[in-house]
Amino acid sequence: MADGTPRKETRIQAEKREIIREAALEVFASHGFRGATLDQIAEVAKLSKPNLLYYFDSKEAIHADLLARLLDTWLDPLREMREDGDPIREIRGYIQRKLEAARDYPRESRLFANEILQGAPRLLDELQGPLRDLVNDKSDLMRRWMDDGKIARISPHHLIFAIWAVTQHYADFDVQVRAVLGKDDEARFHDAAETIEKLFFSGLAPR
Amino acid sequence: MADGTPRKETRIQAEKREIIREAALEVFASHGFRGATLDQIAEVAKLSKPNLLYYFDSKEAIHADLLARLLDTWLDPLREMREDGDPIREIRGYIQRKLEAARDYPRESRLFANEILQGAPRLLDELQGPLRDLVNDKSDLMRRWMDDGKIARISPHHLIFAIWAVTQHYADFDVQVRAVLGKDDEARFHDAAETIEKLFFSGLAPR
DNA sequence: TGATCTTTTGACCATTTGGTCAGAACGCTA
DNA sequence: TAGCGTTCTGACCAAATGGTCAAAAGATCA
Incomplete structure (x- = not known):
């Protein structure tokens, strides 16, 4: 499968992405986009920052998703x-x-x-x-x-x-x-x- | 005059502080506290950043003043x-x-x-x-x-x-x-x- | 005009922050 | 259970940012 088609989202991906959305909502809602930091979101989500960025390309991407x-x-x-x-x-x-x-x-x-x-x-x-x-x-x-x-x-x-x-x-x-x-x-x-x-x-x- | 009493505000101080307030209002209002940067405020006020900080102790202080x-x-x-x-x-x-x-x-x-x-x-x-x-x-x-x-x-x-x-x-x-x-x-x-x-x-x- | 006080600046610093990467740990399935 | 793709992590980086400082430039007034 060498084409650009993303393969189907795994169970873990679905779960973790949802956890990240939840945490990001919390943080973005109370601090705004600029005021929020990836570290805060990571902490609330109980994930490491690089792990966050494994599921979303960037801070922008999380925000855009929300x-x-x-x-x-x-x-x-x-x-x-x-x-x-x-x-x-x-x-x-x-x-x-x-x-x-x-x-x-x-x-x-x-x-x-x-x-x-x-x-x-x-x-x-x-x-x-x-x-x-x-x-x-x-x-x-x-x-x-x-x-x-x-x-x-x-x-x-x-x-x-x-x-x-x-x-x-x-x-x-x-x-x-x-x-x-x-x-x-x-x-x-x-x-x-x-x-x-x-x-x-x-x-x-x-x- | 070695006591802590601040001496009277000079004409220049009054003017510059007002310019800074105006610029800071502009920037804080459109980006929020965290989203605003001293560099932006300095640019709008047409002052250098260290010059800003000569008139106000900190970013916080400007915001508090407003x-x-x-x-x-x-x-x-x-x-x-x-x-x-x-x-x-x-x-x-x-x-x-x-x-x-x-x-x-x-x-x-x-x-x-x-x-x-x-x-x-x-x-x-x-x-x-x-x-x-x-x-x-x-x-x-x-x-x-x-x-x-x-x-x-x-x-x-x-x-x-x-x-x-x-x-x-x-x-x-x-x-x-x-x-x-x-x-x-x-x-x-x-x-x-x-x-x-x-x-x-x-x-x-x-x- | 010179002495003194105020204002301004460029260079610099420490911290925070978004993001990268190589490789280790994990988990699924053949 | 071996092998392979997925998930996760610590170490690291560059840029942005709030703030400092010594010294230069500018006012002010006796």
């Missing part, structure tokens, strides 16, 4: 928003899924946030391509709901931004949220859901 | 929220000021975001002290407004988080916003203001 897997996970909650079904329920469901993602996958959220903050050097194409297309698609959908008088008329793009912002905030700015609410406010995601719900659907104006 | 100046600027818009005056107007005004800050001082916003994302290692005390106190104070104020039926009943803490999230999003996630809206949507801050306004005060439910 990002590549991230975007789909990231967009799935929005993809699930369906044309049929009650508009208010659909939007509420989307907010809920996004908030759950922030609660259950904060490291992924921070990895993403770190990347965007630095100008998305390794993700720009994805943003301008698949992300943009999906958002435009769902914006059209929401506009139809508005035309039918099912929801208030508002900029769909900025509504989506608002949903991203308020949900991801609880993952990305978790330290700040905790600092304000007190160390471990276990109810914070529940309270957040309730508040966002009221805010987004009824607004602040008194009844 | 952060120290940041928090006040950061909290001022919230401080301005007054008990007298119409509640809805006061909250609207706060949102507006925050959005203007995101538009006019995106680097400061990103510097802050970078810091929080990494767990706020150099800012935690400020968050748990002054920030927390101010938020609690304004939360009490809002609760009084709710008791008086002036605004809908909602968690004041999470309302404040929501305001932070949706406004800072336009600074911190600017690349993503641009990627979705198209390269240079000059109206994005105007549209954002309008959308947030409608969302927060009337909500999505159809009239």
